[in-house]
Amino acid sequence: MQDDLFGPASPEPARKPQAAPSAPRPKARSGDVALAPAAAQYQALAAQLPANLRMGVSTWSYPGWEGLVWDGAYDASVLSKKGLTAYHRHPLLRTVCVDRTFWRPLTASQYAAYAAQVDADFRFVVKCPAGVTDAQVRGEDGKARETNPAFLDPRLAVEHFVEPTLEGLGDKLGVLVFQLSPLPWGWLSRPTLLLERLGTMLAAVREALAARPQVIVAVEVRDPELLIAPLADTLRAHGATFCLGLHGKMPPIEVQLPILRALWPGPLVCRWNLNRIFGAYGYPDAQKKHDPFNEIRSEDLHTRELLARTIRGITGAGQPAFVTVSNDAEGCAPCSIALLSQAIAAL
Template sequence: MQDALFPEELLTPAVSPMAATAPPASAGLKVRPQPVDEAQRALAAALPREIHLGGSSWSYPGWAGLVWDKAYAESLLSRHGLATYALQPLHRGVSLDRGFYRPLSASQYERYAAQVQADFRFTVKAPSLVSDALVRAEGSGRGQQLNPVFLNPELALQEFVQPALEGLGPKIGALVFQLSPLTPQMLARMPEQLERLRSLLRALPDLRSATPEGVIAVEVRDPEWLTPDFAAVLRECGATYCLGLHPKLPPLAQQLPLLRALWPGPLVCRWNLNRLHGPYGYEDAGRKYGAFDRMLDPDPETREALARVIRGTAGAGHKAYISISNHAEGCAPLSVRALAQALVQPLVQDRAPKR
């Protein structure tokens, strides 16, 4: 057996298919959906209900013929595309990244929640106001000075956790603190950063009363975080690690020890950028992938490794919240379909009659 996240007995595929829930009605939508073919519908029905796949945001005109029936303006998709995005049966979640740049209000979250079905789940990024160690210049993104409210518990609660709970409620999958790269001076004092993180996580409320399936997760960009001490802080505070598939971090296989240290529990993963572009290649990937309408750089190795971890999680009855960026392979909806196929194929083989 290949190196696995879980004990072998937990790797048996989940057999309970996705619960049949009616998607939002398409009548009256300002963005019309691409009709769903039967193959995609059958693929979605075969996925265990614990698995929530989706993209990272949704406002991409290039998804015409995949998600939308034609190309729409990006501004129209940003305002009205979510309900149409959620009509695609494989899209059972999305990473809501907009709030990273400016905190959202409870009413804004509520409008998003109203556009999707009951079993849809949001992965929400915390504002950079509290998750970035640096105050950055607009446009260039260059760090200008240390952020005096980095991981401030009161601000995190006020500007992120409380509005998200009020607006999204049970449709929260994961609230993610993506910790942007630290300065060299901060990396040299990691015990201080761990204590700061512990203070933040301890101050946050238990999500279970408002969203029984929700979880607080921490995503990082520096490999120096990936230690047993980091895992201990997360476990102590009832949080989990957001598996980050990004060239700034080690490959998935090298992050498995951290996931094992936090087992059992849900899986949160954000597949951000194909490794071939390097740690600073996000903009280069965007230029190469253009309209994000094709899978230009397939990464079957990462996809299969991720599928094994997801199957282990769902097979043990835990939730898996997976968000895939266009920058992972070139087109998020096609990556979602390919990952779903990788997840379902062992299920089909397992149920096939034995000769």
């Protein structure tokens, strides 16, 4: 695995995908959403990718993807409700991250509505609500207001997250992600206690998934201080993996990879969220620069090449890989996935 991860990168620069030329933007449609004809160009590339690799975006309701994913102009509210019917037909998009669950739990019927829009081969990555994975209760401005008594509560994790996703998504559930929000020093200074609590929750989650052992459980952290061997030990003990969180709050991918190596053999779960050039709190700046999210504006060739080699190494050893990409990684998630696909195919 190590040789594959850090072998020589492809010397050929990847061709940047572009949306099909279009006339001035028409009035947004309100009916069913169809796939952009230009997406057909990726059929041959998709056939060169590992069958056990699933890539997709993090949130899909972007009108700016007209010509890349959508066949025309649609309002964001239409894409949010109906966009998956077109999205899942894109040759390179075989998964999606449901991010909205981080802010508010969804019901089984809401998950079922998503599942009804995609075919049997599609898989979802779903984030656990922050009410379970954030040690602090936050206001609308994101600032901590008080200690969260439900932090890593096993019962809430199962009843408000695992059970509804299982009931609503069924066999289309691929990964459950538990993203630990940045922790106060009171927790970071007591890693043993933190990992004990995390382990207790993960044990309950695995028990709830007893009938679905293929569902991957992944833990993502937003504190570099947690990239320690005891974290890997806790994840291994409870059948979970580490989620590569490529984000301004975290070190670059090469610093996080040792945790994955400590868990080898195992799957890859990666969420490429925010280009590190924007810093730990750079979402507003990234959004301002990247809007309308239809082209690469903050290219991150270093991350892309290392991620491609990581994917090739892990999938080549027979392990599954789920990789989701945000617009704020490079400016346009579908374009980043196309470039990443080209890099993987070239290895």
